[in-house]
Amino acid sequence: MRVCVLNGFDSEEMTVAQERKLEQELEVLNQKGDTVDYFKLRDRKIAYCLGCWDCWLKTPGECRIKDEQEDILKSFVKTDHLVFVSNVRLGFVTATLKKTMDRLIPNFLPYIRVYQNEFHHYPRYEKTPILHTRLIVDHTVERDEIDLIEDYFKRVALNFGSDLKSFKIIDGKGEEDYEFADM
Amino acid sequence: MLICNGSPRGEMSNSATIAKWFLKDQDKVILLMKGPKHQEYLDILAAYDHIVFIYPLYVDAMPGIVKAFFERVAIADGLMAGKKVSFIIHSGFPESVHLEVLERYHRILSKKLGFVLADTIVIPGSEGFRLMPPKQNRKKQQDVMKLMDQFRIDQPFDDHLVRRLAGKRQSNKMRNFIFSLLEKTGITNLYWNSNLKRNNAYNKRFDKPYTEL
Structure with a gap:
């Protein structure tokens, strides 16, 4: 199994405990023989999409x-599972994660199809990864923000021609089980 | 009124075309694609009490650069408090369902930043606005202009106009069926294919550059 993790945490200060937990879980996957492509987005030089097409x-x-x-x-x-990781920044995913998500469009075609009764782009590649979200929240995050972000990733899954298999909330203590092994 | 154009294409965007539909001499436009200017934009934002954000849908939400700007605004605590804000969001898809999450997000954002949300104007089917002759979108142009006139004087938006611009939430089965038939003829891909041919890229249109890596 191959797993691609897009870690969109945007703050060392807020997320250090959760991030450590995340990386421990990824290490478990590695030890099981799974291949993990782990991208810590805030440390990577990635430009914003220009919309040039x-x-x-x-x-x-x-x-x-x-x-x-x-x-x-x-x-x-190449991946079987694509995991989006983000803290909640201003009621939504971080700009750090959104920037990378915008830049995924080369892997789709411009052509439009009817998919699940809506218009969507065709994927460029036959293989489409199954999607997962790990959302880091603290006491300031409200239920309507979490619901909105979950609905957002359901829309992304639909647009990618995929499924959102899991959406897990990790609270500020970082003690929850990420359950990557369930993939 | 301050108009914040959030399209990564800046002045060459459909967002810019929509802004021109209602722009007045005293209005100011800033381009959020210019990331290095975001700090400078905060001072401009502070000087206006009516602000309109216009941006296209990127991967089911706002472009990343727009989110980055919101995050910058949030650091300047209270900058948006009490200001009147409206949003115009648009996408190339013909249905408004794609824009619903974003519309909901604006309500959350208004609570977070403390601005007064006038409303979100949703315009599907916007791809190519900038290339179309003005008369082709005259009705949409008039509707947006009326709504923005209402916004300028703090009147509530005419709900009928908002709903007319948003159009159908989802295509019906008949429309989808017809689209699927037309797709087989290649008509639905004419715009893309003509551009691909112009760029000598038509034969590469299905390329999968990362397959063998």
Whole structure:
């Protein structure tokens, strides 16, 4: 099994306990023989999407920006499971994570299809990873924010032609089980 | 009124086209794609009491650069408190269902930043606005202009206009069936294919550059 983890934590200070727990869980997967591509996004040089559509119309499948997003695009097409990790920043996922998500579009085609009674883009690759979310919350995060973020990832799964298999909340203590082994 | 254009395409965007539909001489436009200017934009934001954010849907929500700007605004505690804010969000998809999560998010954001949310105007099917002759979108243009006139004088939005702009939440089965039939003829891909051919990239359109890596 191959797992790609996009860790969009944006703050050392707020997330150190949870992040340590996350990395311990990933180590368990590694020891089981699974392949884990772990991307700590805040440490990577990744530019914002320019909306140029070169990846659709000039160099199909390839982004014109050559930066540390490229490894993520390569991992995306090989992985069985894609895990989005984020703390809740201003009621939504962090800009750090959203920036990387925007830059996934080279792995989709510009062409539109009817999928589950809605218009969506075709995936470029046959293999589509199963999606998971690990959301770090603290006492300031309200239920409507969590619900909205869960609904957001359901929409993302629909757009990717995939499923959101798990959506787990990790509170500020970082003591919960990430249950990556359940994948 | 301050208009915050959140499209990564900046002045060459459909968001810019929509902004021109209602822009007045005394209005100011800032381009959120210019990340290094975000700090400077906070001072501009502070000087206005009516603010409109316009941006396209990127992977089911706001573009990352827009979220980064919101996060920057939040650090300047109380900067948005009491200001009147409306949003115009748009996407190339013909149904408004794609924009619903974002519309809900604006309500959460208004609580977080303390601004008064006028409403969110949702415009599906926006791809190509910037390339279309103005008369092709005259009705949409008039509706947006009326709504923005209401916003300027703190009147509630005309719900009929908001709903007309949003159109259908989801396509019906008949429309989907017709689309699927047209797709087989290639008509639905004409726009993409003509651009691919112009760029000498048509033969590479299904390339999978990362498959063999």
